[in-house]
Amino acid sequence: MEWQWLPGHLDDLATATAQHLQLALLPVVLGLIISLPLGIVSVRWRWTYPPIFGIANLLYAIPSIALFVFMSQYVTGLSVVSAIIPLALFTLSVLVPNVVDGLKQVPDPVRQAATAVGFGTLRRLMQVELPIAVPVIVAGIRVATVASISLGSVAGIMGLGGLGELFQDGQQRDIPSEVFAGIVLTILLAFVCDVILVLVQRALTPWSRARKGAAA
Amino acid sequence: MSGFLNFLLPWLTSPAQWSGQDGVPNRVSEHIFYTVLALAVAMLLALPAGMFTGHTGRGGFLAASLANFARALPTIGLLVIIVQGMGIGLVPPLIVLVALAIPPILINTYEGIRSVDAEMKDAARGVGMTGRQVLFRVELPAAMPLILLGLRTAAIQIVATATVAAYVGLGGLGRFIFDGLSRQDYQALAGGTVFAVLLALVVTLVFMLLRRLLVPRGVRLQEKA
């Protein structure tokens, strides 16, 4: 492989990476905003879970390129939004089950204790159940983020921006080093986001560290 | 919904869609062929590795890291670079499909065997089973649900990724999507998408059946409890 293309194009790589961040991370935020209420509803009214879960999985089975095409041709045109909405829908298949699992694994005694102390339903949810569910939810966010970063490159071959454009241009003009750079940057981006999320999780659950310290 | 069906019906019922290289039967069978082939190769590589690491307990961290790493790989980038190195054909996209299918199989097999009840393994050794017998007669059957889940995840992953492989000239259902886009033939695009989703559904059903057949009754009952 010849590497001479790379040195002169570092700013292009930086722009593509920044664009990709927006392209891939906004969907996760959107997906979370949708999944949290959906998950809470599924736990509270158990019968809603099978249909919600089914739809989320169905969305994931749709080939990504089809949704990108549909959005850009019929709905939101040639802008980043045409990629963001499908990516957000894809995150649902991971985030909804994880929100549900996270909430379900809150031990019943804890829930009952909270009610006994006088917490209302909403307060119990916000101050007890969700914090305990954080590890499982964050695990889902990690998977959704990595998947979103990876899937987001498909948007690039439709002219919607991001690291995928490196793959398109690299293929059209036969520049393997450009494609390689795109692959490496995608992996790096995913790795960095994953690490950040692990740190966020640690920050949000100080009790897990405390417990370990006490046991030692 | 009915509007969508009305949109698709002329395309579905036209005889041109059901014959020849571009016809639905050919593309669906191509797609199934890629899926089965890639899954088989991935199984051959990942199952032994998963069983070994699960049984011995070594290499678990490596397996988990590999799975995370593979999830981050951009499919299109991989396809392009391998085709740039090897040209078009069946093998280059197949390499990518296999590479992306290995992690779920590996991780689930490892987890499945790892999580077999330690007491059960102990009891098996106590009865006099060798290590290999423990693996094949106790751990593997007990791990079957998770292993099947890994295989199913991998299969659906392959079905979805194979559609993207049409970008570098591969056949299969992805052709309806990419060709449909280029030719503004939205019926073909929608049709290809529908069949891809149907195929994923079929895969899910197949694995439900396999579950019924391969998971020992005792393990299934234990799961329900």
Place this chain on the structure above:
Amino acid sequence: MKGTPATMRKLIGLTSLGAAALLALSACGGGTPAAQSTAKASSGTVTVGSANFPENVLLGEIYAQAMEGKGVKVEKKLNIGSREVYFRALKRGELSMLPEYNGALLTYLDPKATAVTTAETNTALKAKLPSGMALLDSAQAEDKDSVVVTKATAQKDHLTTLADLKPVAGKMVFGGPPEFKTRKQGIVGLKSEYGINFKSFKSLDTAGPITVSALSKGQIQAANLFTTDPAVLTKGFVVLKDPKNLFGAQNVTPVVNDKLVPANAKQVMNQVSAKLTTPELVAMMKKVNVDKDDPSDVAKQWLKDQSL
């Protein structure tokens, strides 16, 4: 919230920070396409689009930079897709200018068109353009679709023109972009004008490296490449002659949304077209495809050399 545990406060804090950061990032993206178009209509920004192959990206860059140089506000949306895809965007007003090829566009709008010369093509095209769209001056530069075979194949089957393909096409696999199969200036026309029936069609890339490689390796026996492609020369391929002019006149001709493109922008584009010849285009394509220079750099250099 009184009594909120530290976790929740941290969570809310982090989420707000993250959301704010992402909103800031997305502010760079702008509003919906419809909102952007109306905004542009009033501010006179020209949105330049292009097809998904390097030469058209190059042409997009050339016209865009020329206009920018003369003070026109330009937004580029290059590398979109096939004509079937990007032309819709032009009709919708998402794009306001495309560096088109007159013959190909004419056949797209009117598959029965029979125009042969540049003048005929442009007259017919002006009649067929959707209302609201206008044709600017054609450049002398042409880039035609062509059917190409390897030197070995040409010698073996004695191929010099497209008509020579008729007896042997039945055992040949043809490779080209997906849209070539359904176009008049494609498989459809090859069949109706020259009676050619290939054994099968392989959808590959848009006259790009995959097609070139497949032809070289013999995975396909005939391919669709562009006449300005340096690969034809470097690989020693043979371009089959087109006596019936199926592939028509293909002058680079900007198509614009009449209302969204201001008069001074149109003038600049005509100035550019006046200087664009086929040899110039071929030389630039060599830089883009062989030397791997960026289309935007090659465009900038050429405009400088032409004092545009």
